[in-house]
Amino acid sequence: MNPVETLEEGLGKGLISVGDSFGRGELFLCDLMLSAEAVKQASVILEEEIRKQGIVKKNVATLAIGTVAGDIHDIGKTIVAALLAAAGFKVIDLGIDVPVEQFLTAVEEHRTDALGLSALLTVTALEQTKVIEALRIRDLRRKVKVIVGGGAVTKEYADKIGADGYGEDAEQAVRVTKALLKIQ
Amino acid sequence: MVLKGHECREPISFLTEDQIDRIHRGTLEILEDTGVAFDSRESLDILKHAGCNVDHKRKIARFQSSLVEESIRKCPHSFLLRARNPEYTLSLGGSKVYFASFPALAIADPRTGNRRPGTLKDVEDLVKLCDALPEVHTLCSPLSSVADKPPKVCMEWIAATAMRMTEKTLMGASFFGCAKWIVEMANALNQQMIGSICVAPPLTYPSEQADGLLTYARAKHPLAILSGPSLGATGPATLAGALVLQNAEVLAGVVLAQLANPGVGVLLQAYATPLDMRYGTMASGAVEVGIMAVGMAQIWRRYNLPTGVFFPMTDSKVPDEQAAYEKYLQLLLCSLAGINYIMPCGGLDNEGAQSAAQLLIDNEVCGMIGRILDGINVTEETLAIDLIKQVGPIPGNYLKTEHTRQWWRKDQYQPSLSSRQHHVKWISMGSQDIVARAMEQAGRIIETHRAPSLSENISNELDRILKLAEEAKK
Numbered sequence: 001m002n003p004v005e006t007l008e009e010g011l012g013k014g015l016i017s018v019g020d021s022f023g024r025g026e027l028f029l030c031d032l033m034l035s036a037e038a039v040k041q042a043s044v045i046l047e048e049e050i051r052k053q054g055i056v057k058k059n060v061a062t063l064a065i066g067t068v069a070g071d072i073h074d075i076g077k078t079i080v081a082a083l084l085a086a087a088g089f090k091v092i093d094l095g096i097d098v099p100v101e102q103f104l105t106a107v108e109e110h111r112t113d114a115l116g117l118s119a120l121l122t123v124t125a126l127e128q129t130k131v132i133e134a135l136r137i138r139d140l141r142r143k144v145k146v147i148v149g150g151g152a153v154t155k156e157y158a159d160k161i162g163a164d165g166y167g168e169d170a171e172q173a174v175r176v177t178k179a180l181l182k183i184q
Numbered sequence: 185m186v187l188k189g190h191e192c193r194e195p196i197s198f199l200t201e202d203q204i205d206r207i208h209r210g211t212l213e214i215l216e217d218t219g220v221a222f223d224s225r226e227s228l229d230i231l232k233h234a235g236c237n238v239d240h241k242r243k244i245a246r247f248q249s250s251l252v253e254e255s256i257r258k259c260p261h262s263f264l265l266r267a268r269n270p271e272y273t274l275s276l277g278g279s280k281v282y283f284a285s286f287p288a289l290a291i292a293d294p295r296t297g298n299r300r301p302g303t304l305k306d307v308e309d310l311v312k313l314c315d316a317l318p319e320v321h322t323l324c325s326p327l328s329s330v331a332d333k334p335p336k337v338c339m340e341w342i343a344a345t346a347m348r349m350t351e352k353t354l355m356g357a358s359f360f361g362c363a364k365w366i367v368e369m370a371n372a373l374n375q376q377m378i379g380s381i382c383v384a385p386p387l388t389y390p391s392e393q394a395d396g397l398l399t400y401a402r403a404k405h406p407l408a409i410l411s412g413p414s415l416g417a418t419g420p421a422t423l424a425g426a427l428v429l430q431n432a433e434v435l436a437g438v439v440l441a442q443l444a445n446p447g448v449g450v451l452l453q454a455y456a457t458p459l460d461m462r463y464g465t466m467a468s469g470a471v472e473v474g475i476m477a478v479g480m481a482q483i484w485r486r487y488n489l490p491t492g493v494f495f496p497m498t499d500s501k502v503p504d505e506q507a508a509y510e511k512y513l514q515l516l517l518c519s520l521a522g523i524n525y526i527m528p529c530g531g532l533d534n535e536g537a538q539s540a541a542q543l544l545i546d547n548e549v550c551g552m553i554g555r556i557l558d559g560i561n562v563t564e565e566t567l568a569i570d571l572i573k574q575v576g577p578i579p580g581n582y583l584k585t586e587h588t589r590q591w592w593r594k595d596q597y598q599p600s601l602s603s604r605q606h607h608v609k610w611i612s613m614g615s616q617d618i619v620a621r622a623m624e625q626a627g628r629i630i631e632t633h634r635a636p637s638l639s640e641n642i643s644n645e646l647d648r649i650l651k652l653a654e655e656a657k658k
Contacts, residue, residue: 029464072390121359122338123360125335169465
């Protein structure tokens with residue numbers, strides 16, 4: 001069994017098909033979460049095998065995502081992460097209450113194409129600004145597309161703080177991310 | 185003297201006594217085996233000192249059942265929420281039913297649903313409306329965010345503005361460390377706040393909420409401890425499971441409150457809503473929200489503790505039929521369940537939007553709900569047997585009797601927005617729908633209603649505290 005083929009043609013396509021069914025209203029969030037989790041766990045095993053066999057696989061768009069420091073709202077961010085995975089992204093979920101530094105490290109380490117910042121509270125939305133500013137200082141800003149979202153964030157706010165994209169809901173977040181990275 | 189509000193003498197029930205027992209035992213099991221996380225060193229120390237099994241590394245406290253039951257016994261069965269004008273003091277608990285305004289994030293145009301951020305001027309206008317509307321017995325600021333103050337001190341500014349515009353009692357938030365400053369302002373006005381503490385499900389007290397709980401309790405302000413698991417996301421997808429989780433979360437706060445200040449008044453407040461599996465939104469207008477409220481009220485009544493809900497709510501974006509049926513099914517269930525503190529006045533789209541029109545329509549329906557709770561008044565006089573004999577068959581009629589003049593207004597609720605005129609008359613008056621009529625009435629009230637006066641000394645004191653809060657949070 002070729003691990004790359006299993007990953008891309010099996011799991012990857014399967015997950016995309018689940019994402020499509022979700023979009024059509026035939027499958028629901030809990031189904032999507034289960035599929036994303038199954039793929040995530042299987043990927044760990046397959047990636048290990050790919051490394052062992054020394055196979056070079058084609059690049060997929062990578063995105064790190066997390067809820068900013070001071071904010072412990074998990075669900076919205078987790079739904080966006082699952083939908084992105086279902087759209088074919090490699091997603092690194094940094095969790096909740098993520099300090100600025102951890103976002104920067106993830107961007108550097110995984111060479112992510114995009115970074116998703118979630119904030120539900122008005123005060124924690126300010127943290128999104130801090131992350132964007134820190135990326136600029138570390139000279140990483142031009143290397144990643146920053147997408148912001150969450151209850152406290154509006155399109156106007158996203159523009160004001162210099163984010164590249166804004167997702168009003170999970171599906172829009174995926175659409176915007178794909179458009180920014182010019183993915184069909 | 186306390187505000188009359190309404191009364192529910194015979195609450196409805198959905199759970200059997202055995203089912204209540206099972207949910208109670210399940211709750212104790214969760215508190216003892218799993219425990220609750222408190223992101224607050226001080227809270228964990230207090231709980232440990234009281235005999236809780238505390239894991240400082242994971243910030244989890246596990247509660248013996250005896251401590252939980254003892255804490256429930258320490259809570260007053262009912263308590264006063266003191267207003268600076270005693271006419272508006274609430275007596276929370278027992279059979280009382282009070283209606284509160286509901287907080288939302290932005291202002292919605294009631295026609296288009298378009299939103300704009302709120303300002304302190306909006307808080308003023310909305311609080312003025314709440315002050316004038318008879319069915320808004322108590323307030324949670326109708327706006328929870330304003331764009332013209334820095335986010336960090338938003339809560340303090342909103343609280344101060346509300347305090348200036350009404351003598352009715354207010355709910356105080358705990359976000360961003362505002363509890364301390366809100367307590368100071370309330371003390372300056374010699375009024376009590378009901379301190380709102382929001383658990384983060386599952387089973388977590390964020391630091392600002394745990395700190396808020398300690399702050400309000402120690403300053404002798406009663407608490408409303410609120411848990412809002414989202415069914416299928418931050419709580420079990422089943423109603424019974426969500427009740428167990430919600431109860432465990434709230435009771436953990438009850439224990440901490442009774443340790444911080446034994447005998448402090450605590451209102452147990454429910455806010456469980458399903459996750460919509462299609463859109464990932466919280467289905468705040470779901471009918472299950474109201475059904476769970478009935479069950480939760482039964483359990484909390486068993487504890488003999490005051491009850492509250494952080495709804496009725498709707499997922500509709502404008503005041504329309506959906507807003508009406510979602511809010512009022514929940515409102516009717518909560519009221520018939522005898523919940524002491526219900527929040528039906530204003531609010532759309534799961535806290536997303538506020539509309540004065542919606543607030544006025546809600547006020548009107550609250551009056552009807554109050555009338556439902558009053559039921560049918562049967563006395564010799566209301567039976568009117570002698571009168572019926574006297575009037576006899578046609579051409580007798582009741583329009584000209586003294587009995588009618590005396591009773592029609594007392595025994596029937598008089599709506600002020602609903603259309604009851606002949607349809608030709610309605611057309612001649614511009615065929616206005618309920619939203620148009622509500623908008624018009626809101627405009628009139630804002631123009632003519634006078635806010636209560638505040639002495640210059642106290643007003644200056646509020647300014648001084650606001651300035652201190654701003655300095656401290658720089």
